[in-house]
Amino acid sequence: MAVSCHENKHPVQTEGKKRVLLMGNPNVGKSVIFSTLTKKRVITANYSGTTVTAMKGDLVQAKPEAVLIDVPGIYSLKPVSKAEEAAMTMLNEGADVIVCVLDATNLERNLQLALELKRKDTPVIFLLNMMDVAEKKGIQIDDKKLSSLLQAPVIPTVAVKRKGFNRLIAEINKVISGREHGKQAPLTGAMPPVLIGEEVQTYIEYEERLIDKWERWTIQPITGLPIAILAVLLALAFVVGAGKAVRSVFFLPLLNNYYIPFMERLAGNWTTEGTALYSILVGEFGVLIKAVEWPIALILPYVFLFYIVLSFLEDSGYLPRLGILIDGLLRRFGLHGHSIIPISMGYGCAVPAIIGTRAASSLKERLIISALVSLAVPCIAQTGAFIALLGDHSFVLLLAVFLVSFLVMFISGSVLNKFLKGTLDPVLIEVPNLLVPSASALWKKVMLRTKHFMIEAEIPMVFGILFAALTIETGVLTHVSFILEPLVVSFLGLPPEASVALILGIVRRELAVLPLLGMDLSLAQMFVGSVVALLYIPCMSVFFVLIKEFRIKWALSISAATIILAFVVGGMANYLIHFFQWMTMGGGF
Numbered sequence: 001m002a003v004s005c006h007e008n009k010h011p012v013q014t015e016g017k018k019r020v021l022l023m024g025n026p027n028v029g030k031s032v033i034f035s036t037l038t039k040k041r042v043i044t045a046n047y048s049g050t051t052v053t054a055m056k057g058d059l060v061q062a063k064p065e066a067v068l069i070d071v072p073g074i075y076s077l078k079p080v081s082k083a084e085e086a087a088m089t090m091l092n093e094g095a096d097v098i099v100c101v102l103d104a105t106n107l108e109r110n111l112q113l114a115l116e117l118k119r120k121d122t123p124v125i126f127l128l129n130m131m132d133v134a135e136k137k138g139i140q141i142d143d144k145k146l147s148s149l150l151q152a153p154v155i156p157t158v159a160v161k162r163k164g165f166n167r168l169i170a171e172i173n174k175v176i177s178g179r180e181h182g183k184q185a186p187l188t189g190a191m192p193p194v195l196i197g198e199e200v201q202t203y204i205e206y207e208e209r210l211i212d213k214w215e216r217w218t219i220q221p222i223t224g225l226p227i228a229i230l231a232v233l234l235a236l237a238f239v240v241g242a243g244k245a246v247r248s249v250f251f252l253p254l255l256n257n258y259y260i261p262f263m264e265r266l267a268g269n270w271t272t273e274g275t276a277l278y279s280i281l282v283g284e285f286g287v288l289i290k291a292v293e294w295p296i297a298l299i300l301p302y303v304f305l306f307y308i309v310l311s312f313l314e315d316s317g318y319l320p321r322l323g324i325l326i327d328g329l330l331r332r333f334g335l336h337g338h339s340i341i342p343i344s345m346g347y348g349c350a351v352p353a354i355i356g357t358r359a360a361s362s363l364k365e366r367l368i369i370s371a372l373v374s375l376a377v378p379c380i381a382q383t384g385a386f387i388a389l390l391g392d393h394s395f396v397l398l399l400a401v402f403l404v405s406f407l408v409m410f411i412s413g414s415v416l417n418k419f420l421k422g423t424l425d426p427v428l429i430e431v432p433n434l435l436v437p438s439a440s441a442l443w444k445k446v447m448l449r450t451k452h453f454m455i456e457a458e459i460p461m462v463f464g465i466l467f468a469a470l471t472i473e474t475g476v477l478t479h480v481s482f483i484l485e486p487l488v489v490s491f492l493g494l495p496p497e498a499s500v501a502l503i504l505g506i507v508r509r510e511l512a513v514l515p516l517l518g519m520d521l522s523l524a525q526m527f528v529g530s531v532v533a534l535l536y537i538p539c540m541s542v543f544f545v546l547i548k549e550f551r552i553k554w555a556l557s558i559s560a561a562t563i564i565l566a567f568v569v570g571g572m573a574n575y576l577i578h579f580f581q582w583m584t585m586g587g588g589f
């Protein structure tokens with residue numbers, strides 16, 4: 001039996017359990033099925049290339065016990081990206097059964113891979129997913145006929161509503177228990193996908209819905225560009241406006257009126273005001289205060305709101321549409337429209353953005369995206385810190401920091417495109433169906449990401465703050481500031497204590513900005529400090545991801561380039577501001 005021969009092939013990964021592979025084209029619903037059938041939360045989104053590494057989980061209700069593997073999406077068995085290579089590795093490691101998910105709204109294209117998988121020596125169960133969307137688009141599929149043409153079970157499903165899942169589990173159990181094995185003959189002389197499609201599909205007249213109209217409007221440039229501008233502005237207004245409101249109405253009063261006085265009283269019970277311990281606990285960088293104020297009161301609202309917006313854009317299928325509109329612009333710096341997806345993710349956090357580049361088809365493209373995201377795309381935590389620093393003083397300066405970010409991205413992208421070897425493969429951007437995001441899926445994803453942020457941010461933040469408090473109290477910082485003084489004071493025009501931001505910025509990007517909040521800075525100094533922080537070295541987690549994804553050579557080169565650029569651009573900003581100040585004060589010609 002094929003089952004036993006596979007057992008020997010992968011004893012480690014599946015611990016003797018049966019191995020069920022979930023395969024199919026990108027963006028057909030594999031990860032939704034995986035999350036439901038394993039109770040393991042993985043990220044799903046309405047664009048191709050969401051899953052870039054295989055995920056494993058125990059298949060609930062499987063008899064005998066089985067492991068379900070969510071394999072990155074592939075179009076054919078010839079991999080063109082890192083993610084697709086990972087998919088092929090999973091397939092080559094063998095399986096007891098393959099569950100091949102087909103998108104019912106795109107049957108012909110999906111059948112290409114279906115036929116390739118069916119020619120393998122492993123039983124396949126086909127799922128005809130997205131049946132709800134197909135129905136609304138007037139597509140009817142004769143699943144029984146498809147089943148006889150493919151010589152395998154075909155189960156119509158609506159993954160987001162768990163429709164068809166009982167039958168799926170029953171079919172999987174039949175195969176892995178050995179009851180049905182052998183019934184499936186390998187496919188020989190099958191019809192080409194187009195003919196199968198013609199044979200099993202009928203299109204019926206259907207009334208165009210509003211969402212169908214939006215599908216057209218969002219990609220035609222004449223309507224698409226104003227929609228894109230409106231979408232970006234709305235997203236910005238929502239994150240910045242609602243974030244500020246939540247902070248000032250809820251978090252800051254709670255913090256200032258209750259939390260800080262309480263902690264000060266508590267510290268006062270343990271030690272007396274003025275001692276080093278008191279300062280370390282509740283002073284300028286008091287760990288009891290800043291470790292709550294910074295990540296929770298200043299940053300968390302923005303993180304939460306940003307992930308609502310990003311998840312909405314992801315699940316609706318809007319991002320690839322935006323990608324099509326700015327494809328021409330992105331091609332100037334060696335990228336193409338689909339790169340909008342990792343770049344948008346980078347505005348949340350650079351780590352998943354860099355990992356997400358595994359879906360890209362060339363190393364050059366992966367490197368350019370990763371470099372840009374590490375260099376000039378502020379993560380949401382850092383953006384929150386910019387809003388806290390600049391938002392209350394000058395909205396124009398806040399926009400100016402983002403303008404610098406775009407300029408640096410544009411220039412460094414063009415330079416990298418010129419100097420990095422390799423060509424840009426002509427990639428067709430797949431346009432997914434526009435979907436109305438499900439509120440519960442959206443909520444779960446936002447909570448998952450916010451939880452990750454809190455876990456990732458809080459520990460380094462506590463250590464960073466503790467480090468700052470200790471170095472200030474022991475006087476070490478004064479010595480370090482002295483070494484950095486020519487750079488920080490003379491070149492960047494910042495006060496000497498701003499060196500603490502540069503030191504902490506190594507730990508996390510927002511820590512390169514937050515210490516500036518408590519300093520008495522002029523608007524010019526705030527702007528220069530923000531520009532330096534924006535471009536300054538990627539934080540530690542990003543650095544380690546760069547090493548893992550590329551080689552240490554690239555991680556070091558990207559980090560060195562960012563440090564140099566941060567100081568050069570920051571210094572230039574300082575000199576330019578002073579030059580203009582001098583001119584406007586009558587010193588000019």
Ligand SMILES: Nc1nc2c(ncn2[C@@H]2O[C@H](COP(=O)(O)OP(=O)(O)OP(=O)(O)O)[C@@H](O)[C@H]2O)c(=O)[nH]1
Pocket residue numbers: 025026027028029030031032033043044045046047048049050051052071072073074129130131132133157158159160161314315435441
């Ligand atoms: N309406 C509807 N939406 C679905 C259905 N199945 C999945 N989706 C949505 O389709 C999108 C893609 O789902 P994923 O599970 O991320 O797709 P995937 O196959 O894992 O994609 P990759 O990881 O890119 O290969 C998500 O926005 C899902 O919510 C379905 O049956 N009906």
Ligand SMILES: [Mg+2]
Pocket residue numbers: 030031032043044050051
């Ligand atoms: Mg997936």
